[in-house]
Amino acid sequence: MGNLFSQTYVNDPSTLKDQVYDYVVVGGGTAGCVLANRLSEDPSVSVLLVEAGGSHEKETFSKIPVAFGKLFKTDADWAYNTIPQSGLNGRELFYPRGKLLGGCSSMNAMMYQHCSPSDFMEWESKGAKGWNYDALSPYFRKAEKFTPSILYPNVKSEDRGDSGLFETSYSHFAPICAKFLDAAKEIGIPYNPDINTGKGSLGVTKMLTCIDAKGQRSSTATGYLTKEVLSRKNLTVLIGTTTTKVLLSSNERSHAIGIEVANNASSPRHTLRCAKEVILSAGAINTPQVLLLSGLGPKEELEKLAIPVVKDLPKVGKNLLDHLVTGAVTMRAKAGTTLDYLADPIKSLPALVQWSIYGTGPATTNVGEAALFVRSDDITLPLTAKTPDSFASEDKLIDTTSGPNSPDIEIMAGPLAFLSHGFRSAPSGTNCFTLMPGLLRPLSVGQVTLASSSPFDKPLVDPNYFSHPNDVKILTRAVRLAIHIGHTASYQPMLTLPPISQSSSLDKLDLFYPGDADPDTISDADIADWIRRNAETIYHPMGTARIASDEKTGVVDEELRVWGVDGLRVVDASVFPAAVSGHPVAPVVAVAEKAAMMILGSAGLYH
Template sequence: MGNLFSQTYLDDPSTLTDKVYDYIIVGGGTAGCVLANRLSADPSVSVLVIEAGGSHEQETFSKIPVAFAKLFKTHADWDYDTSPQPDLDDRELFWPRGKLLGGCSSLNAMMYHRCSPTDFDEWESMGAKGWSYNDLLPYFRKAENFTPNLRSSHVNPEDRGSGGLWQTSHSYIAPITEKFIEAAKEIGIPYNPDINTRKGSLGVTKFMSFIDNKGQRSSAATSYLSKDVLARKNLTVLIGTTTTRVLFSSNQAVGVEVAKTTSSPRYKLLCKREVILSAGAINTPQVLLLSGLGPKKELEKMDVPVVKDLPLVGKNLRDHLLTGAITLRAKPGRTLDFLADPIKSLPAIIQWFIFGTGPATTNVGEAAVFVRSNDATLPFTSQSVDCSTTNDKLIDTTSGPDSPDIEIIAAPMAFLSHGLRSPPPQTNCFTMAPLLLRPLSVGSVTLASSSPFDKAKINPNYLSHPNDAKILIRGVRLVLRIARAASMQPELSLPPVPQVPTPDEMDLFYPGDADPDIISDTEILKWIKRNAETIYHPMGTAKMSSDEKTGVVDVDLKVWGVTGLRVVDASVFPTAVSGHTCAPVIAVAEKAAHMILETVDQGRS
């Protein structure tokens, strides 16, 4: 494998047992790549990154933006399932999570979104001092290198970061998606040219993406683990290796135990300063629990020796729930469904391969609407239909008056069952997908056993709070109104519907075909329960807080009650951000790296 600090990735932990590092980072995902880069920039600091998956470099489907779903249920995916969800017809929901360098930034769709400024101000008001929007803004900007193009003509470059390692831009947008934007404006939703400013997300917008000027995904791995970074003598990246637990001497974290498989030898890898868990909102709490940090009764039940009774490890799980893809009949030639055909897509793939342009550079979710469910100016309801559910008083769950609780993603193609199911041949589909940004339903991650090779139990507890269903129903109603705006009519083939079709027909185009003045809330909710899915944003399972009774880590992201152990990933989010999580995770990791290096500097002085 070469010497200890070679440019290649190591995959044999036995060669590292005689080395003591300054920092061990568990997880080479979105946050882990940022930390690896920034910490090892100090040549006096030695860093080991441990990733359970493999390298991103040979994953072609990760590089081609439109092909991201091709990685689902492969070796690059943890391929999780939730426990049966009582309020979603007892379904077990598929949860893809990146199992490769770059983590979910190498796996999921490429929406660059800073979310709402008040989301982070709310964090501070909840006790996370130093994590307001003003505190995080320098790190959003530090990470980003925005490249303007013709699709970003209305964006003010001064609002964007430049010179960062993470490439952002506006990528391909289909003409039918442009019509979606016009339709949203017709029904009263203002255009927002840049949802990543102090003004916030409200409005309809073209998504900014993290697709570079070569038309390839700019993941945390491609951005932060470049060849020159990997060549640093003080950085080691160990792949294909599972962290089984954190090692403690008394209450001081001194390293980790790792193994290749359930039956292979276990090795102890040591550090002098800190272990940093960046394994994501599922694996981070699992490692904490396996290490004896968590609710005492749960640990004792699994015969895990208790290091510290921390009741909220694995609790406070939040996720953004999608109603399911609302598929609308589009006229021939209007959509990108041809990209799902190996033959028909070939010209687009060749164009991508040679020029880095064209429809293969779409991030699928090309545009979006962000609104508040209590906005009385928008057509959420109808006078001619029973809207008793949505007319019930809604709880305002937003972080502020300029923050949304509904997002509607627009895609110029079918996206059925996470892209794993294809529509019938010759079908042309335009997708609108409402999702819940500020859920009141809270779930948990718990151990299934004491084996680190058994998947953790995931219970998001979807729709357990009735307010969540009310908001999602409003999202569906707004979709039906956008679909019937004048701008969409030349693009869609909506049939005249004298009465609503029965959901039991499982029609591909239900409820898109439904008349918004006839369909009832009961029928919409029945469809949601049968079709709702995750949009891949779990967070909050190692919550940041001002004391150990209300969270897992302090405002320095250090785990309460022990020393030498931090968490840096979406687990630390105190509550749900109102948008896509990748950019906030990278900003959190940039800030965390700065805080850690400050302590190194203080130690020298």
């Protein structure tokens, strides 16, 4: 039996050196909080959760939905950067990852989506037996606590979970985003009242959010690490502590016997031991980093850094998949139609007061209030320019979707400017309506590697964006679709567009380019050039320790056990065999719920 601490959190790992825990969970992020809760439900086992960051409770900006971007480049963010991306004009992209309890679920845009059922059928076809949608669906429902709204009567309660720990609701909906539904329907995209059912996510919808009934963010930290859970005597939560490597036995077949940790690069290393399993839930960047530091990974990479090779696993850190967005297609909105005033410390005060007292109002916006999901080859609009320099017609798009009812394009709609992750402000007095086209099914594949053998040196993140030409072609179509939406009759009462005759003389560096452009005449080459200059991650890395049927093609088996190592599992987005066609937080939570059942079941503890 492990530590019987009564205090909420532990900061000093040296105080735990004499303890032996049944389960050690590395990473208190989206998946780790779920595991800590579910595994410690059984009082006969002891659980240690280790988080490099601090508590979510002290982060006010994590609680206010509209303020999520205020956490970027703070102590609550790993604040990575990619290596220079040749497909994006050599730019290094900012790559935020949550460094606090709840991980990215404590700092994301709170968009709740199951993604396409066929995504998980594809997982199974790639070796993830038992991870299809029918297998995961009960865990989506188990995790969710949905707050119904009379404004959305077509969302059926029987399709939603009602007693879970991860709260969802329909939050603020600005009229300019509600009009997005009409505009999409005007150009032939059907309304989908609930994208989180077995029917899939194609269509345009009001986004369901991870916001609770009080108007505050619901993360896996707020939902799964409540005061009652933290008071369990068989659960210890160690914060402010970096896991430097997994400790492995030197027997003929390696076995995880604990972890090595330290508070920082100059502090002493400490050993924390486990009796049953170490579970890596550090996310798609840090999980492969820990595996590599532990001697588990491509032999040639480890030998270059003089890291002793415990197990040659060639796919550790490979298969990095990410959703790239083009940058904001910003439209000129008429005065009084947007929430841009929230960027002003004085003008935003009434909204913050309303939120703090009533939990309602503009501060409860998740920014991405509505979205459409389409297949690039199903769009019936003229999606190539009437100019000679457009992409060659014979250069046919590759269908990358997981099935006929699954999208490869998302366009999010926001009622304010969202530029450079929120670090760049629109000019004072400007009213901005934002459309954010995104690529859901990239063919470009990247990797995570070590910069050095030090666990305190940031890993090298290379998403390898646009290494496959199909990706930029699909995003070009997505941008043209976004511009078409801005030109619909539905939006004329709210948006101001220049005369078509001016479109050829637009300033390509202007805030409202290409939003001001004529979608029928702007060239594909100009759109692609703009994308390469402005594209950013939308924060969805996955796949770097993927499930596969053997150790040559993946890192973990269908039980999420690391190939060739006993007592070591991975439970987070890094196990995804292929990219989901939407926002991954709900799938990560469902995977963690299912994994907890598997872990306790394999130990004979799940009833």
